[in-house]
């Protein structure tokens with residue numbers, strides 16, 4: 001035999017994610033590649049005295065998970081922020097702040113992470129300014145919730161210059177009955193607070209990215225998309241991307257990354273294309289193309305029918321969300337499409353509301369009649385609401401759709417803002433899988449928790465963090481969910497046949513899991529972590 005493996009994993013349950021969903025017992029690896037998959041006996045005969053053998057002791061091994069829609073750069077910028085993902089009530093959240101305050105100098109800011117939502121707290125509300133003041137009297141505190149809302153302590157409000165008489169156009173300063181700010185700030189008012197906070201240290205960005213990659217490895221993630229490198233400006237986006245490219249080149253980032261450049265205008269897209277279209281893609285870094293938004297998230301998706309009126313929160317009966325590309329701007333979007341097609345790059349477009357889908361999918365179809373946009377892996381991100389006709393167009397053009405578990409954390413808000421019928425009609429995975437639409441799994445971290453098993457669990461049981469089931473008929477099987485997260489994501493990100501399954505000739509990227517997700521009750525899948533994660537034939541993570 002020409003190849004003797006340097007590594008053999010044996011006595012495992014190996015979920016290969018090949019086209020037949022084969023379960024094997026052993027895998028042999030030579031350097032960075034898989035050279036055999038099969039039974040213990042057949043693979044073990046390949047070993048010689050130098051082959052390292054790893055007994056999996058019956059554990060489940062799956063192909064490395066591939067997050068096809070995430071924002072690791074945003075996560076890197078908040079990697080040192082206080083995490084509230086484990087908080088289940090206000091006092092847990094305040095405790096997390098108090099713990100951090102113990103190691104923070106008086107006067108220094110305490111910044112929270114955005115990866116949480118008040119619906120995970122038993123009180124179902126944001127903390128108040130007074131609660132933050134009592135918990136951390138010596139530090140200004142700022143807690144983002146998602147991308148539009150922040151809560152500030154009194155010291156933080158004072159530093160940002162926000163008081164009883166402050167008005168900020170385009171923003172909301174929530175006030176109590178006496179007119180004093182409660183600490184809750186939205187949009188431009190939250191931006192005012194952000195401007196007063198200390199900036200992330202650019203020189204530490206590379207280090208922070210490595211920390212994020214390691215965190216992802218601990219969940220078995222071996223490949224991630226950067227779905228729109230968002231910097232404070234084109235220059236910072238470019239700087240961050242170039243920093244990461246260097247890390248990938250030096251093999252310092254323990255995962256593979258595909259990145260696109262976030263653009264809000266043709267000029268910005270052109271800047272990104274000019275800076276990166278000549279990038280030499282490698283096995284570890286791929287420049288994908290341009291990312292644009294067409295609307296917002298659950299509170300600002302562009303909807304055909306108006307939002308629900310929510311007393312004190314969403315008072316406008318005629319509110320339809322945000323429209324980034326109204327008819328007057330559609331020619332600019334067409335030019336961005338031409339730009340990407342001409343440069344043979346991917347275009348990723350965020351579509352959240354049904355009105356956005358109705359206006360953008362015909363533009364994609366127009367471009368698709370001129371260019372093979374399927375070959376360029378053009379992608380719609382999210383697409384919670386879709387019609388059969390739109391799905392037919394997506395299928396015909398070979399467009400990819402990347403789906404995440406926003407409703408897991410934000411389900412209560414979908415119900416409140418969109419109403420029962422829209423919240424239950426969203427994320428039509430069953431139909432999309434049955435049609436054979438190209439789909440990838442993802443988390444949208446840090447908007448949602450970076451744990452891929454939360455996403456996989458949601459796809460199967462459609463349960464929110466508060467236990468509500470939304471549109472159970474749109475669920476897919478666990479097998480299908482894992483395939484979306486492995487083969488599906490690899491396809492959408494253009495890694496092709498290099499990764500995505502445990503098959504001969506593919507890269508040795510895989511994860512050994514703490515529990516057999518095919519055996520535990522579905523509701524426990526989110527408790528899964530990796531015990532070993534391997535990228536390119538090297539162990540990048542080992543638990544304990």
Ligand SMILES: [Zn+2]
Nearest residue numbers: 069071227444
């Ligand atoms: Zn996103």
